[in-house]
Amino acid sequence: MADVKYTKDHEVVKIDGDIVSIGISEYAQDALGDLVFVELPDVGRTLDKKEDFAVVESVKTAAEVYTPVAGEVVEVNEALNDNLDLIKESIESGWIAKIKVNDADALAELMDEAAYKDYLSSL
């Protein structure tokens, strides 16, 4: 069973061994409003911890998506080019990119669902 975690920047991170799928949380979706476009990264791009790798454009604004850990982009969700509503469905269908992480231990810093909920209520 994959582990789902959250960042303070409202990314959702699904962990499968050393591969993480990154998307955006419901909170981020609500804040952005109607989505119009996702700028996907190139496969093979290496990312530093906290580097932005994608941009979600909504009617209102553009939001960068950050990786919480360093790694390499191994896959991007091309299906989002045809159907942005996938983002709102779940991390299973609405992930933006999959990243092979360099140091899986760094994932321990992320919040689980309960901790993320506490974090949201503190905002």
Place this chain on the structure above:
Amino acid sequence: MLKTPLHKLHQDLGAKMGEFAGYGMPLFYGEGVIAEHKWVRESAGLFDVSHMGQVSFVGKSVPQFFQKLTPSWFENLPESKAKYTVLMNEQGGIIDDFIVSNMGEEHFFAVINAGCKDKDIAWFEKHLPEDIDMHEHKDRALLALQGPKSETVLSSVLNLDFSALGFMQANEYEHPEFGLLTISRLGYTGEDGFEISVLNQYAPTLWNALLEKEVVKPIGLAARDGLRLEMGYPLYGHELDETTSPIEADLSWVISKNNTDFIGADRVLKEKEVGVTRKRFGIKLLDRGVAREGTEVFCHEGKKLGVMTSGGHSPILNASVGMAYLDEACQSDTGVYVRVRNRNLSARIVDLPFIEARTKSNVKKQAKEKSNG
């Protein structure tokens, strides 16, 4: 923060509120900006634009007064007719853009931008001859009902017939339930529609009576911006400002041949003759992405042509559209690049509007062309 008389109703409707020109205004309601935008194009949308200024001018010399302050001609403006024009400064820049209607009996009614109210009124006062009375209607709200179903809905709610009210026409009505109404057939969406000036105390009941109709939904200012963008209408503070002339803004059609003696005429008449170095153009993205205000525009050879003053997603074209001030040598239908976050996106300079207006006059014109063709 200032509030319109409909403020509480917006909150009750669950609007996301935002600040605009000092007013707390609805940005969008529950269904989101894109759904609202499409609703206006398909049905009828109700906007609160009470933050705008409403000013009456009464006196024999009002046409001459406006001919001094704007490049347009008012002496031949028929009764009940509205005219779009620009308020000029001495340097030939634009203080505001606004619509003036001839209400008859030496009474002209102007609606000015919320963010320009104070400076406009000061400018009017400064130039006002003694024989003109100016009065700002702070006791009035302004509703806009826009979309193809507007006429049917407004007629049924007010029990009035608007079939004879043409595009860019305005009339006053003494209504048994809603008091004195000034109703103009115009708007900022490119659709058929009306702006309804109503006394503050009747505004909430009129708003609710319109919203009771199934074909009407409340629409926020975010969708209003997208709708005007698709029509290529300039927005003050973006496409227009005190340094921009009406020629640069591609508004030369507001300049009357009769008028050579208006404030700022020196620059405008000179520009008419020798041209300008930059001009307002439409920009449509061919690549996916969104080019917003501030985006730079380049020609294929890499030379910078100018900067976008507005831009956003068009729900109808499903593409990013906007406006930019570019080198005046630019031509429509030219391929260009826009730079968004260090990426070059392919775009095109296009004629405005991005989509055809469906105002009453345009629908009639198109029907006539069809029957002739």
